[in-house]
Amino acid sequence: MNAMKTHQPRTPWQVTLHVWYAMFMRETMARMSQDRFGPVWLLLEPVLHVLIMVSVRSMLGRTGRLIPGAEFIPWLVVGVVTFFLFRNIMNRGMAAIDANRAMYAYRQVHPTDTIFVRFGLETYLQSIVFVLMIIAFTFVDFHIVPYQPLEVIWVWLWIALLGLGVALVLSLPYSLIPEMRKIITLITFPLYMLSGVIFPVFMFPLAIREYLMYNPVLHAVELIRIHTFSTYHSVPGIELAYVQKFAIVAILFGLMLQIRFKIKMIAQ
Amino acid sequence: MSVADNPPTDSQPLSEEQRILQRAEQARRQQFKQSIAKLPADVKEAAYAAFEASSNAHRERLKDEIKQYKQDSGDRQSKAADVIVAQERSALAEQQKVEQKAKRKSKSAQADDNTPTVDVAKRRETGPFVVEVQDLWKRYHGPFGGDWVLRGLNFKIPYGVSVGIVGRNGAGKSTLLKLIAGMDSPDRGKVLENARISWPIGLSGGLQGSMTGRQNTKFVARIHGGGDDIDDIIERVQKFAEIGSAFDQPISTYSTGMRSRLNFGLSLAFDFDVYISDEATAVGDVTFKEKARNAFRERVGNASLIMVSHQTGILRDLCQAGIFLHEGQAIWYDSIDDAIDAYYASIGRTPDKKS
Numbered sequence: 001m002n003a004m005k006t007h008q009p010r011t012p013w014q015v016t017l018h019v020w021y022a023m024f025m026r027e028t029m030a031r032m033s034q035d036r037f038g039p040v041w042l043l044l045e046p047v048l049h050v051l052i053m054v055s056v057r058s059m060l061g062r063t064g065r066l067i068p069g070a071e072f073i074p075w076l077v078v079g080v081v082t083f084f085l086f087r088n089i090m091n092r093g094m095a096a097i098d099a100n101r102a103m104y105a106y107r108q109v110h111p112t113d114t115i116f117v118r119f120g121l122e123t124y125l126q127s128i129v130f131v132l133m134i135i136a137f138t139f140v141d142f143h144i145v146p147y148q149p150l151e152v153i154w155v156w157l158w159i160a161l162l163g164l165g166v167a168l169v170l171s172l173p174y175s176l177i178p179e180m181r182k183i184i185t186l187i188t189f190p191l192y193m194l195s196g197v198i199f200p201v202f203m204f205p206l207a208i209r210e211y212l213m214y215n216p217v218l219h220a221v222e223l224i225r226i227h228t229f230s231t232y233h234s235v236p237g238i239e240l241a242y243v244q245k246f247a248i249v250a251i252l253f254g255l256m257l258q259i260r261f262k263i264k265m266i267a268q
Numbered sequence: 269m270s271v272a273d274n275p276p277t278d279s280q281p282l283s284e285e286q287r288i289l290q291r292a293e294q295a296r297r298q299q300f301k302q303s304i305a306k307l308p309a310d311v312k313e314a315a316y317a318a319f320e321a322s323s324n325a326h327r328e329r330l331k332d333e334i335k336q337y338k339q340d341s342g343d344r345q346s347k348a349a350d351v352i353v354a355q356e357r358s359a360l361a362e363q364q365k366v367e368q369k370a371k372r373k374s375k376s377a378q379a380d381d382n383t384p385t386v387d388v389a390k391r392r393e394t395g396p397f398v399v400e401v402q403d404l405w406k407r408y409h410g411p412f413g414g415d416w417v418l419r420g421l422n423f424k425i426p427y428g429v430s431v432g433i434v435g436r437n438g439a440g441k442s443t444l445l446k447l448i449a450g451m452d453s454p455d456r457g458k459v460l461e462n463a464r465i466s467w468p469i470g471l472s473g474g475l476q477g478s479m480t481g482r483q484n485t486k487f488v489a490r491i492h493g494g495g496d497d498i499d500d501i502i503e504r505v506q507k508f509a510e511i512g513s514a515f516d517q518p519i520s521t522y523s524t525g526m527r528s529r530l531n532f533g534l535s536l537a538f539d540f541d542v543y544i545s546d547e548a549t550a551v552g553d554v555t556f557k558e559k560a561r562n563a564f565r566e567r568v569g570n571a572s573l574i575m576v577s578h579q580t581g582i583l584r585d586l587c588q589a590g591i592f593l594h595e596g597q598a599i600w601y602d603s604i605d606d607a608i609d610a611y612y613a614s615i616g617r618t619p620d621k622k623s
Contacts, residue, residue, distance in 0.1 A: 010493055022490030030478065105467040105474035107450050108491050267452040 019108050023100075023117040031121065042129050046080045053198055067200060069231035074137060074144040079197040081133055082224045085126040085156070086163045086217050090188070093118045093167025097175040097265055104266045111175075111265045112258040115167055123160040130156070144228070151227040155240060159220040162247040168254020175265055195221050202235050213237055216246040285334055288356040292330055293323070362618040388589045388602040391426035398463035398542050398572070399425040399448055401598075405456035406443055417443050419596030420457070425589075427463070427541070430564065430573040432583040432604045434611040435593030441576040442468075444593065445546050448574065463541035469531045470546035477520035481511065481530050484519060488534055501537045508533030508559065524551045532556075536563050545575040549582050561585050580608050 010018070032039050053076055057066075067075045096114035103109045137144045146152040173180035193199065195217040204212060212218055220243050222234040297319075304315050334353065404421040408414040417440040425431055433441045446452045447459050449468045467474055475484050482502060489501045506515055509529045514522065522530070528548045535543055549560055564573055564586050577583050583590070583604055590607020592599045594614055601607040612618055 014493065018493045019491055022487050025490070026476070026479065026483070026487050029483065100476075102474060102476050103487075104451065105449075106488065106491055107467065263453040267446070 015108050016113070019110075019113050020117055020120075023103075023109070023113060024121060027117055027121050031125070042125055043132060046077065046084055046129065046133065049080050050076050067232070069233055070225065070229040071142060074142045075225060075229070075232070076198070077133055077137060077142075077144065078225055078228050079221050081126065081130050082156070082159060082221050083192065083195055083197045083217065085123070085130075086159050086166075086220065087188075087192075088122045088126060089119050089160060089163030090166045090170070092122055093164065094170045094174045094184070096167075097171050110258075111171075111262060112168070112255070115164070115171055115258075119160065119164045119167065122163075123157075126160075127156070146228040147230040148227040152224060155220060155223045155227060155243075158240065158243050158247060159217075159224075161251065162216055162220060162243055165247045165250025165254055168258060169250055171254075172257045172261055172265075176261065191215070191217060194218070197221055209235065216243045219243050285331075287360060288334065288353065289327060289330060291356050291359065292352055293327065296323070296326065365618065388426070388429050391429055392424070392589075392602065394426075395424075396427045396462065397424040398427050398461070398465070399574070400460040400462070401448075401457070402460065403457035404444075404447065404454050404459065406440070406447065406452075406454050408443075416596055418447075418454075418593075418598075421598040423591065423598050423600050425542075425572075425574065428568075428570060428572050429589050430568075430575070430587040431589045431591055432587035432607065433574065433576045433591045433593060434578075434583070434607055436611075436615060439593040440596065441593055442470075442546055444598075445544050445574065445576060449544055464539070465542045466535045466538070466540040466544055468544045468546045469528070469535050469548040474531055474534075475519045475527060478518055480518055481509070481515040481522075484530070485534060485537075489537070492538055504537045505530070505533045508536055508563075510555075525553060525556070528552060529556055532560060539571070541571055543571065543573050543575075545573060545577070547576055547578070549575070549577055550579060557582060583608065 035041075037044065050073065054073060057072075066072050093115045096118045097111045100109070100111075100114045103114070104111065134144050134146075170184055174184060194212055194215055196212075201209060201212060201218060201222065219238050219240070222238045223240055223243070225232050226234055226238070300315075300319050304312050307315065330352075401421050401423050404418055405416060406418040407416045417438075421444070433444065435441050443452070445468050447454055448461070449465060450459075450461075451468070474488075476487075479487070485502050485505045486498060489498045494501055509515065509526075509532075511522075511526045511529055514526060515530075519527065519530075528551055532545075532548055532552075543564075549557060552560065561582075564571070573586055575583070575587065587604040588602075590601040590604040592601065592607045592610045592614075594611075599607075599610065601610065
């Protein structure tokens, strides 16, 4: 029988790769067909956010130069897309363990696999979105093509890893303590406002900015802009090293938690 | 912990009176044991001595009562004897019915069933064992503490022996299956596995509701490293499940019967040494049960089944040995019939009523 082949002992790595492949296909299907918007929403959401912010601003009558060294709309688009990369990996990664509960019946599937797979899928999708955005906005004559593309890709990957780290850590309270979901939502809500996506970080008073600089997403968003617009200058103190350290620490801590509480998350 | 320790005593039929006395004695002893269970050890011993001393007198008194009952059954003078005799008579009748049925069953099994038989006792001595459970304790932690569900289980399941697990609701059957399947960890003790063990095939779990049967099958095949065989596996699952066009519909539209057909077919598409079934057969119709039976008949001696079911019929058909879960303990029986009998005896019924 052919099926005999399927049960030759596989190495742990092979098993993991098979699981990741299977889950990746499944997650992609689910993500693309979860509602009527499907993949359209991926592109539509950042565009709508930009549209709303721009219209709010023009209704306030502020049409003048706001961002020194960059046009407002490309500046906003880059920020929103970058932030969405982090937000989607964090939110969807955090919820992954709970959403795939039925799959833990198969002993090959570890809860952590679901987070890794969603991390991969979201990074993949958002990267496509970013490229499409650059192409689309270039066509309507905005200067949005990164002038340092390799640096942009490098920072982009670190933002994704930052999201992975946060998702690994937060998935634990999210799936083990139901009350924590509300608190996590509450805490992550102002992140959009405080990461310099919509409001430029230099507009905050220095006393507040000092504390905002603890937010690694702010660093990441500003870094992407710095490498995209040649004339853009951000506030002093923005550095990639902080994002990297934050991401590495979060990933390691998250993996530790995942190992410690694996059975608890399965058995729930 | 095996019935083999108690040699069968049906060498010569006892008279009705003797059997009644025996039963009454057993009942009284059990009651006594329960009543002194919480006393300290020295008091227990004294109580035991007193009990033994009084039991002879009690037996005599019972004999007298029975005699008297027989003499003047017209006007019943002794109510105690009346009740006892009536109860014991009905119990005896039921027991005889069971015995007859078992005899009939074994005869018919020998007659029209050429299934290769498995010598459980021998395999239990020689091994190899697929699952070894060592001093397994498990409790559930509720908001106000939790009771122990499993209190120190010890048993070994030999290779190729199908085991039925019986016990009342909440006895810990599904918990035990989860522990064997590695979906939960014990509070104390160990489960050692030495075989390819399937996921628990049940009414829930293992299938994603929003995906179609085909997608779920693909997923499971990929996880198990299906590779190029995926189409082959899908075909076989489809053939076993026989759910027609519903195979391409989301699982959430399935009935429970269709779900368990798919889940069972899915697990049979892979060559496991041990298949774990948690009531998966409960909702199946006749053809499904027949299929499951045939599938395991084909694999007798090679693959085995650990199944939980409340349907004694399918247990008897598919399993050789039995485990009776009772008050946190597991009692191993080399024959599934004995396990079922013990289970029914514990709830005061005879297995006749349901099958």
